[in-house]
Amino acid sequence: MFSTTPVPRGRPRAFDIDEALDRAVLVFWSKGFEGASLDDLTEAMGISRPSLYRAFGSKEDLFYKALERYTEGLTSYFARALAEPTSGAVATAVLHGTVEAATTPGLPAGCLGVLGALATGDESRPVRDALIAWREEGIAHLTRRFQQAVDAGDLPPSTDPHLLALYLRTVANGIAVQAASGSSRPELLQVANLALGSWPKL
Amino acid sequence: MFSTTPVPRGRPRAFDIDEALDRAVLVFWSKGFEGASLDDLTEAMGISRPSLYRAFGSKEDLFYKALERYTEGLTSYFARALAEPTSGAVATAVLHGTVEAATTPGLPAGCLGVLGALATGDESRPVRDALIAWREEGIAHLTRRFQQAVDAGDLPPSTDPHLLALYLRTVANGIAVQAASGSSRPELLQVANLALGSWPKL
DNA sequence: CCCCTTCGATACCGATCGGTACGGATGTGC
DNA sequence: GCACATCCGTACCGATCGGTATCGAAGGGG
Secondary structure, three states: OOOOOOOOOOOOOOOOHHHHHHHHHHHHHHHHHHHOOHHHHHHHHOOOHHHHHHHHOOHHHHHHHHHHHHHHOOOHHHHHHHOOOOHHHHHHHHHHHHHHHHOOOOOOOOOHHHHOOOOOOHHHHHHHHHHHHHHHHHHHHHHHHHHHHHHOOOOOOOOOHHHHHHHHHHHHHHHHHHHHOOOOHHHHHHHHHHHHOOOOOO | OOOOOOOOOOOOOOOOHHHHHHHHHHHHHHHHHHHOOHHHHHHHHOOOHHHHHHHHOOHHHHHHHHHHHHHHOOOHHHHHHHOOOOHHHHHHHHHHHHHHHHOOOOOOOOOHHHHOOOOOOHHHHHHHHHHHHHHHHHHHHHHHHHHHHHHOOOOOOOOOHHHHHHHHHHHHHHHHHHHHOOOOHHHHHHHHHHHHOOOOOO
């Protein structure tokens, strides 16, 4: 295993690439992939257009990298939620985390994974599909976690783990949309708790 | 009260304006406001660009008229749901209607009111805000209906009608997103029924 | 010190965006 | 049948889209 970034050659980059990526996340988050123009992006990132292309490849590549960074950063609550001891605690942590992430002051309302590219023109279809896959992956993680809960006797044997996972993801999607529509954190917390009321009890 | 369309003068329109509007609904529904180009629209509507502008004003005006037609047509289940005798029947009719409308074969998956313009650039902000208002109006209707149910003793006196309305709208939003992601009608019906499981019982 | 590589900035590319000027066609009212 | 109003289609508008050629600047390796 050799180093992946062997030796820096030539003139060093004058901006922090991760910080620029963070700024890009905010732009895509609030305007969506199609709504975010290169002028929007370069202005927010504080770099010129060619710098963006050298560092990130294309607008589409930049979006994928932004989504990756968003996943590892602002939605890391999701990975932590999966580690909760019981299925009920997992569900609660997921929905509460969703509400908090979707209504954090100073950040765009909602969720990049939902708002980024829901309905698009033909050109942006790959981005749309990538977000579908992103959400699908969350469902897959939850499904495995709830199957494990069934196996461990933490959920009734008759439980359909996939249905529970899809249910959670659906409510989370709805919370993201409502947050983007201006619903407040306390309101959405109540909604989340109401949704958790139908969680199967042993 | 005089006629609002007094007498047709000049060369008559060569296309059916409502049929053209129906086609426009489909384009906006599947591609969103920003993703739908004028070429997409004119091709689907079977009319030329100036004909579109003379008949509908602008792309933005066309969207508003398409949304209106969508509301009166494909989401008319909503108005019928409000007329159900009990709050539980209202909730069931709303969510089942949402699932069916969002997964009708031959029509785009999801809901125009959610997919049309969720995150947009600055130019399309009025459209985004109009859809927020559209969803908000649904919440307001539901809130009034559930307040009425509380007054009639159909819901516990401690019930928060607005919370129930927001909850329903949130689940409906989520269903629309999941439908647009490819979830099937049977899957989403199960999700809807699960969501109805936490409905307050007398 | 010089070379080489990568950087940043300006200025530009063709394509597409939403929107419209114009002229010929087609209908009604007089 | 003539005038007028509205339609349709072509061809076009400036602006913006995503993306890039080019060139001087800035750093490390020999």
